Amino acid sequence: MLSCRRLIGQLANRSQLRCYATARLLDQRYVELTQKNGEQLKYPSVWLRDNCQCPDCFYAATSTRKSNWERGPLNVRAETVRFDVQRQQLIVHWQDAHESSYDLNWLQERDFASRQRYLDAVYKPPMQLWSKTEFAANTCEFAYKDVLKQDAVLLQWLEALAVKGFALLHGAPNDVHVVRQLAERIGYIKHTTYGDVFEVKSKPNAGNYAYLMTPLPLHTDMPYYEYKAGINILHTLVQSESPGGSNTMTDGFYIADKLRREHPAYFELLRSVPVNWFDIGHDGDAKKPFHSLWRAPIICLDVDGQYARINQNTTKRDSRFSVPLEQVVAWYEAYDMFMQLAQAEAVEFKTRPGDVFVFNNLRMLHGRTAYEDSPENKRHLVGAYVDWDIIYSKLRTLKFPNAKD
Structure with a gap:
């Protein structure tokens, strides 16, 4: 039985709800809801019709509209609108005698004035750029076993990768399957011309510059891929005891932003001039050769003008520069400034056996200092990739397990 206090509270809430909103039609193009606190929600009529939630227009089991554009939402106008206080719904009557109803909560979650809140909370968490x-x-650090066993820690790890661009895991076993286990903990491993799992160690007749003991300059992996690997998972099995073999890293988005502020003309060149990236050859005993090519600028922005991808790999930048002759010299000047800034902001650290270094391959420039190998002194890393589509999907299922639409 409800207590008297609880019953009075519920009645009061119902009374407040009944006064929650009023609706009106503006020039048949917009519907405006005014809430009790004076705040207003405004929606285009065509959008409301396109997103009608009735069984004839929307299939709730799959959270999808029953698309049939011939019904012409552009040509069907709203005739009357009202707000049903009892049901907390906006009711729209259309000129073709169709009726639509929309829950207030559903409308509030899709408020056009608050779209940035959705983008930050659900689409992608805002990145935090950082200097040396x-x-x-x-730096965010996690225990390998906790990431594998605890969903809450997995969520924290993935958010750190999305926001900071990198993270360190400690305590991984001496097992070549660690990177696969982490990739499959997220979702799916990315297969490339180097396989699904690859080894980074000195090799005779190396087919990739990374397999040499020489310094590895700051770069991003696979700029020659249109669908470039999202994150790089590097597990240190054996670390060189020589002075070298340290990781180097720079936040490429921070460098792009610094260039944008301090050298806008250079920024525009590196944002707009496409570069030919290539990878030709074969890896180890692979029987099938590969010939990968992709043209893209150093700095890539998304549809919102935010930093989306850095392409930089001196060893994989083609000598064929497919741009107008008059752009070449200016581009090299801009590129030189970008690399000066990147090298000045590079950090250096050395992982130990059992460490897993994971970073955003679209954002982080990474490299390695030179080291010496001998029969008694080896450096051996195992790596794998996962795409950001898979990572963001996992993030959302962890944050919003009951989401439908």
Whole structure:
């Protein structure tokens, strides 16, 4: 039985709800809801008709509209609108005698004025760019076993990768399957011309510059792929005891932003001039050769003008530069400034056996200092890739397990 206090509280809430909103039609093009606190929600009529939630227009089991554009939402106008206080729904009567109803909560979640909140909370968490001096404050560290066993820690790890661009895991076993286990914990491993799992160690007749003991300059992996690998998972099995073999890394988005602020003309060149990236050859005993090519600028932006991808790999930048002759010299000047800034902001650290270094391959420039191998002193890393589509999907299923639409 409800207590008296609880019953009074519920009645009061119902009374408030009944006064929650009023609706009106604006020039038959917009519907406006005014809430009790004076705040207003405004929606285009065509959008409301396109997103009608009735069984004739929407299949709830799969959260999809029954698309049939011939019904012409552009040509069907709203005739009357009202707000049903009892049901907390907006009711729209259309000129073709169709009726639509929309729950207030559903409308509030799709408020056009608050679209950035959705983009930040659901689409992608905002990135935090960092400089060399801010590296330590932005370093996130996790226990390997916790990431594998606890969904809450998995969520924290993936958010760190999305926001900071990198993270370190400790305590991984001496097992070549660690990177596969982490990739499959997220979703699916990415298969490339180098296989699904690859090894980074010195090799005779190396088919990739990374397999040499020489310094590995700052770069991103696979700029020659249109669908470039999202994150790089690198597990240190054996670390060189020589002075070298340290990881180097720079936040490429921070460098792009610094260039944008301090050298806008250079930024525009690196944002707009496409570069030919290539990879030709075969890896180890692979029987099928590969010939990968992709043209894209150093700095790539998304549809919102945000940093989306950095392409930089000196060893994989083609000598064929398919741009107008007059752009070449200016581009090299801009590229030189970008690399100066990147090298000045590079951090250096050395992983130990059992560490897993994971980073955003679309964002982070990474490299390695030179090292010496001998029969008694080996450096052996195992790596794998996962695409960001898979990572963001996992993030959302962890954050919103009951989401439908």
